[in-house]
Amino acid sequence: MLRAAAALLARKSTATMDEVARAAGIGRATLHRHFAGREALVKALEAFGLEEFEAAVDRAAIESGPAGDALRRLIAEMEPAAELLAFLVTENQLFEGDQVDEGWARLDARVSALFRRGQEQGDFRIDLSPIWLTEALYGLIGTCAWTVMDGRVAKNEFQYMITELLLGGARRSVEK
Amino acid sequence: MLRAAAALLARKSTATMDEVARAAGIGRATLHRHFAGREALVKALEAFGLEEFEAAVDRAAIESGPAGDALRRLIAEMEPAAELLAFLVTENQLFEGDQVDEGWARLDARVSALFRRGQEQGDFRIDLSPIWLTEALYGLIGTCAWTVMDGRVAKNEFQYMITELLLGGARRSVEK
DNA sequence: ACCGAATGAGACGTCAACGTCTCATTCGGT
DNA sequence: ACCGAATGAGACGTTGACGTCTCATTCGGT
Numbered sequence: 001m002l003r004a005a006a007a008l009l010a011r012k013s014t015a016t017m018d019e020v021a022r023a024a025g026i027g028r029a030t031l032h033r034h035f036a037g038r039e040a041l042v043k044a045l046e047a048f049g050l051e052e053f054e055a056a057v058d059r060a061a062i063e064s065g066p067a068g069d070a071l072r073r074l075i076a077e078m079e080p081a082a083e084l085l086a087f088l089v090t091e092n093q094l095f096e097g098d099q100v101d102e103g104w105a106r107l108d109a110r111v112s113a114l115f116r117r118g119q120e121q122g123d124f125r126i127d128l129s130p131i132w133l134t135e136a137l138y139g140l141i142g143t144c145a146w147t148v149m150d151g152r153v154a155k156n157e158f159q160y161m162i163t164e165l166l167l168g169g170a171r172r173s174v175e176k
Numbered sequence: 177m178l179r180a181a182a183a184l185l186a187r188k189s190t191a192t193m194d195e196v197a198r199a200a201g202i203g204r205a206t207l208h209r210h211f212a213g214r215e216a217l218v219k220a221l222e223a224f225g226l227e228e229f230e231a232a233v234d235r236a237a238i239e240s241g242p243a244g245d246a247l248r249r250l251i252a253e254m255e256p257a258a259e260l261l262a263f264l265v266t267e268n269q270l271f272e273g274d275q276v277d278e279g280w281a282r283l284d285a286r287v288s289a290l291f292r293r294g295q296e297q298g299d300f301r302i303d304l305s306p307i308w309l310t311e312a313l314y315g316l317i318g319t320c321a322w323t324v325m326d327g328r329v330a331k332n333e334f335q336y337m338i339t340e341l342l343l344g345g346a347r348r349s350v351e352k
Numbered sequence: 353a354c355c356g357a358a359t360g361a362g363a364c365g366t367c368a369a370c371g372t373c374t375c376a377t378t379c380g381g382t
Numbered sequence: 383a384c385c386g387a388a389t390g391a392g393a394c395g396t397t398g399a400c401g402t403c404t405c406a407t408t409c410g411g412t
């Protein structure tokens with residue numbers, strides 16, 4: 001049910017509760033029985049998303065191995081939840097910047113740590129801050145998810161496009 | 177007036193007409209005298225944004241010189257309109273993918289052409305499609321604008337963070 | 353086959369934002 | 383100083399989504 005809601009809201013973040021219910025194949029009443037209002041639904045989606053993302057980070061085991069490889073694994077593991085991430089990132093953007101959710105802070109910390117580790121081990125450049133790299137990762141995943149939804153990028157290119165752009169950039173390097 | 181509306185809506189895309197009016201320092205009535213409804217306001221903002229972006233592309237003269245330098249100039253010229261871009265990109269995302277505005281198609285074509293030119297001249301790698309690079313550019317600009325608004329990245333790092341990440345990627349290259 | 357729980361469909365009241373309208377005030381040109 | 387146009391403030395009705403409620407139906411366990 002959460003997955004159905006996520007799939008719809010990722011495409012149309014302003015979707016009605018009625019539309020969400022129909023998309024999930026249930027009645028509005030039932031939807032309200034599970035989530036007391038739209039706010040509760042979004043909160044549940046956020047919690048659900050955080051679980052997914054943490055699980056993806058765990059599966060990718062980003063704390064081990066070369067940072068570059070760890071990042072590749074992370075992107076691969078995050079792909080199934082990319083649309084949800086796109087939704088939650090823009091949704092979070094609406095919040096008055098006052099208090100950031102503790103769950104997000106923890107997730108951000110883990111991902112940032114990956115980039116910092118890469119810098120310390122000499123794999124990543126040090127002139128781009130880990131925080132920015134983390135945000136850029138989220139942004140690229142969201143952007144790519146949207147672009148795939150629009151059909152402008154093939155779904156099976158998802159991982160490659162993000163990984164290569166984020167790691168190697170657009171410039172054609174000499175070593176290649 | 178459009179700039180004031182853009183500045184507010186970029187931060188809070190769900191802002192009320194009332195809030196927009198107050199942010200622009202005018203009354204609701206006056207706002208409605210200029211734009212017949214929220215839809216018209218967004219359309220006007222879109223037209224305004226397109227003008228700004230086209231102007232930025234013109235100033236950057238992306239058709240001349242090495243593609244990498246052209247991209248740097250483009251990012252620099254787009255910085256003032258970055259928040260507006262972030263708003264319009266997410267707003268466009270809400271549209272049922274049916275018809276893409278003709279103005280956006282033209283802008284996309286120009287930017288894509290820059291990346292394609294870079295590929296043909298051997299400056300950019302050819303395994304990342306121009307369309308994806310274009311979308312990634314938009315996405316990174318929007319993401320960076322948000323991150324700057326949140327205070328997680330310093331405003332004066334805007335150009336550098338985007339340019340370096342997009343061109344060179346996160347990996348520390350041997351040649352450096 | 354039975355029975356309680358859960359569901360779907362729909363009716364209903366509430367509320368916030370919208371868009372229109374009026375009217376007093378202010379602004380700018382002559 | 384005059385006058386018309388534009389503005390700000392606010393009242394008003396409309397609309398769409400929300401959240402609650404009821405009731406007939408269906409589902410699932412025993």
